[in-house]
Amino acid sequence: MVSLGAGVHLAAVALPPGSGAGGDRVVLDPVRLRPLAAAVRAAGEALHSGARTVAHALAQVGGPAGWAARLARLGDELDADATMLRRRLALAESADDAERSFAATAAVIAPAVLRAPALLDARPALGTEATSRGETEAVPDTVRAGAAAAAAGRAAARSLLSGVGPAGAGGHPARATDPRAGRRLGSPAGRGAPSASLQEVLGLLGAQAGDPGFIAGFYDALGPTGLAQLLTIVSGRARGPMVNRPALPSGVDRRDAEGVLGRTFAAYTRGRSLDDSWLGRFNTRGRLDHAETVLLTPLLAVGHVDGALLDRLGRLAFGPGIGPPEPGAPAAGRAPAPGQVVGTVLRATADRGYRGALLAAIAAEPALAARFTTRYVEAVLGGAAIAELGLPVAVGLDDATGRAWSGLIAAAGGPAARQADPRGSADFVARLAGAVHAADGPALPLHLRAALVPALRTYREEMYDAVTAVVPGPVSPPAAAPAAREVPVAAWRALLRECLRGGALAGLLGRDAAAYAAGLDERVAGRTRGWNATGGGYPSSPRALGYLRGARAQAFFAGALGDAVDAVLREHAQAGSAHRRRQAVILDLLGTVATSIDPTDPAATFVHLGVGVTVDMVEALMRERYRDVSTVRPAWILAQLREASRVGPQWAAAYEASARQLWARRAGDPLRPIAVTGGDGRRRVYTGDPHTDGYITGPATDFLDTAGSPRPAAAMTPAQRGAYLAWLESPALVANNDRLPILAGAAALGEARIPPDEALRPNS
Amino acid sequence: MRMTIPDEARTTAAGALGAVARTRREVTAALDRVAATGAGAWDGRAAQLWADQMRRLAAEATALLDRCLLVCEQARSGPAGAPTAPGAPPRAIG
Known part of the structure; x- marks a missing residue:
């Protein structure tokens, strides 16, 4: 002491x-x-x-x-x-x-x-x-x-x-005897005279904008009602019953004031949890259950408002959507039907500027964007599709709000959202793919089609893994983003097709397919180095399955491109001339991408594909075309492509069947062990026996039945399926498969309906 | 049946007077505790200045509360409801 x-x-x-x-x-x-x-x-x-x-x-x-x-x-x-x-x-x-x-x-x-x-x-x-x-x-x-x-x-x-x-x-401090004493908030000192008090306070607030203590003290004392009054005065809105009467001038520069308030209020929201009680008092009417959220419009664009508050504001503006209830909120009973949500989103008739600012603010918050957007995916797709019908009455999403939603969907599918909220991001892309698949080729505006692209690019590995998997279905141990791993191939295909129908970024998506194939090739080669160092005469390379999977990824893309072309051609035939010009431009773009695809050579494809065309460029191209563009040429190219790219998943089933036969005949035709150097640099011998090779480690991963044959893949548990898949792709099983050269050769000859080069490059 | 509400404003003023009186007691007691515990806790010129400031603060707070009490007292004993609700006659219900 x-x-x-x-x-x-x-x-x-x-x-x-x-x-x-x-x-x-x-x-x-x-x-x-x-x-x-x-x-x-x-x-x-x-x-x-x-x-x-x-x-x-x-x-x-x-x-x-x-x-x-x-x-x-x-x-x-x-x-x-x-x-x-x-x-x-x-x-x-x-x-x-x-x-x-x-x-x-x-x-x-x-x-x-x-x-x-x-x-x-x-x-x-x-x-x-x-x-x-x-x-x-x-x-x-x-x-x-x-x-x-x-x-x-x-x-x-x-x-x-x-x-x-x-x-x-x-x-x-000014004393109570000050002539300004007793004024209500923001009332100018004299009639129409600048309010020195408001100016001074905003100046002080701006000077202390970096001080959390000052900001907390200021907004705590101001309270929601005081803030609402302050924002009303700054914005020059008239108050009270005579709303048509022009408001008294606030005496401050509106833009400056909103900048100061936006920055400091955003900092305040990050330090305080502003709940429904606070929002309920955020009004100039003295009510406890009204939030005049429109007053927040200028602030949302300036500062980085806390995600929890944005989430609350979003629910207030657009309803609860479809998804898990708000944390801490009482169970709301049955979830609303999709139709009800569409109605709620479309009826969100609050100020358009506010809606746009709110959606942009949510899009700028990666930890919230995916989780929030997931709840409204179906509603936005539905609302946008209705708007795209061009009905004479305004029943769909208006253009500005639609574009704001597009921006949010693009952010929700982007890599930042995945990094900030991996689970929410995976849920979002799964829900998005499901919704697009269920909508079955909706007519969507170009900007919304482009907004779907980031989700596809962020999850390209998951998509092409699913597309090229020998055996479909979930595997264990679960990889990252389990929800995205469970998206069916048909839903991925629908999502890819809808992106491509926009024309923009088709080249970029094509590059993703080629990059995946090239990456897979690299990985397989890395795992099986030195496989032919010793003599042996294996029927196949242990890398052959990797080649096939790579080709499959590219063919999947080509197939989706063909689907997109079909849809565009159908629209072209049905639509009026203005619409036709637009479709023709898109067909032209898709044809350009199609001519770059070479499924047997991902690297060449990668070189030939353009980086992509933006929505703005597509729209500019459309504006520039004064007459109908001929669709004959691109349509012919794409028809050839579509015919050639009908690569069904039968190659995977054929491979699986051949591997099972190989295993079943092992007594008479023993599997030849193969020694390879793995990615870790260690030499290892694979025998083809799932027990010896370490794929079956116990009952949980034992995919063989009592007779020693693999069970049907659909009947396996995820853990068993994971082990089974790894075994099917193991070097011994691939290298001993004498049917693989036939499958690969057939593909090279076009008999497996993989696009032949000449169909894609008619001029070469 | 008619029921007349007696002087509402006077009742309000009485309630306000009670609340302010209670506040004055609480604040005075809290400041007295500060004065009592402050003795000998620290020493030096800064401590002396602080003690002077505390005395001024206590005096100002007490004076403010006394003025509040006076206003409430006047409101309670003054003409019926005059300071609070001018032109608000007793309301009749039923």
Whole structure:
């Protein structure tokens, strides 16, 4: 313990030279200082509580409102003093315990000394006065600065609410006798005169925008109702029953004010949980159950508002959607039907600007974008499809809102969302693929088709893994993004087709297919290095299955391209001339991509494919075409492609059947062991026996029946299926498969209906 | 049947007076505790300045609350409802 007799000489060591501090000694007794700090804190609370009571009481009897605000400011001073005392106590105790030097502490906390006057100038307290003399700040600290900043923030807000002006440049608060005293929030001092008070407070808020304590104090004291009033004034909206009357000028530059409020409010939302109760009071009508969310429009575009609040605002604007209930919310009973959700989204008739700003803000929040969008996927696709019908009445999503939703869908499917929220992102892409598949070729606007592309690109590995899997179905151990792994191939195909129908980015998607094939080739080669180092004469290369899977990935893309062309041609035949021009442009683009595909040579495909065309470019091309573009040529190319790319999944089934036969005939035709060097550089011998090779490690992974034959894949558990799949792709089983060369040869000859090169390159 | 509500404003003022009186007691007691525990807890010029400031703060708070009490007292004993609800006659229900 630090006794009075052995006092800690804090001031002498805590202040750097030249800080203006005197050499005054402070001697303290921690045993007595602790209850003092507690008493000061209790007194501060009593004053805050008393200020609220007095405000209420004086309002009832018509007394001056400024008295309560003054009491609250006295409470703020006591809060800051209590913090200062606790800090002194902590420093003294740590010095006593560890006998450590205060030099380092002083270096850290010295900036707070310099900062303190600026933060404290809103109150005429001893703190300000003494700081200039460098005495009570002999032990400066960030805690005290934080409390003082919060108090200054509260004072600034209260000056708006009560009409008492904020601190002037000289550090003296306006008094209750100030001509501005008693004004309501934002009422200009004179008729039509600029409001100096509002300007001053916004200036102060802008200057303290980097100080969380000040911001928290300001918005805490302002409250939701005060904020709503403030935003109403700044935006120049008329209030009250005579809404058609022009609003009084706020006296501040609207853009500047919204910038300051946007930045600081965003910081505030990240530090505070603004719940439904807060939102319910966010209105200028004094109600507890109304949120005038439209007032937030300018703020959403400026700052990075907290995701939880954005989620709440989204639910308020667009309804709950279809998905898990809001955390903590009571069970809402039965989930709404998709039709109901479409209706809710379409009926979201709140201000269009607000909806767009809100959706853009959600899109900028990767941790929220996917989870939020998942709930509305079906509704947005439905709403956009209705709008695309071009009905004479506006029943679909309007263009601006539709584009905002497109931006959100693109963000939700992007890599940032996957990184920030892997599970939400996987759920989103699974739901999106399912919804597109279920919609069965909806007419969607170009921007929405382009917005589907990021999801496909982010999950291209999962998609092509599913497409090229020898055996369909979930496997265990579950890979990352399990929801995305369970998307059926048909749903992936539908999603890819709808993306391609937009024309934009078709080349980029084609590159993904080629890149997947090339990557697979690399991986298989890496796993089976040196397989032919010893003589042996295997019927097949252990890499042959990898080649086939790569070709399958490219053929899948070509097939989807053919489907897209079919759909576009069908639309072309049905549509009017303006529409035909558009379809012809898209066909032209798709034909260009198609001529670049060479399923037998992913690397060449990669080189030939363009990087992609954006929606803007497609729309520009359409605007430039004055007459109908001939579709004969691209249609012919694409028809050839479609015919040639009818590669069914039969090759996978054929391979599986041949592997099973190989295993069944192992008694008469023994499998020849193969030695390969794996990716880890270790030489390993594969025998083809799933037990010996380590694929079956116990009952959980045993995919063989009692007779020793593999069970039907569909009847296996995910763990068994995983082991089975790995065994089917193992070097021994692939290299011993004497049917693989036939399958590969047939593919090369076009008999497996893999697109022949000449069909794709008629000019070459 | 008619039932007349007696002087509503006077009742409100009485409630306000009670609330402010209670607040004054609580605040005064809290500041007294500060004064009591502060003695000997720390020493030096900064401590003296702080103690002076605390005394000024306590005096200001007490004076403010006294003025609040006075306003409430006047509202309670003054003309019926005049300060709070001008032109608000007793409401008749039923």
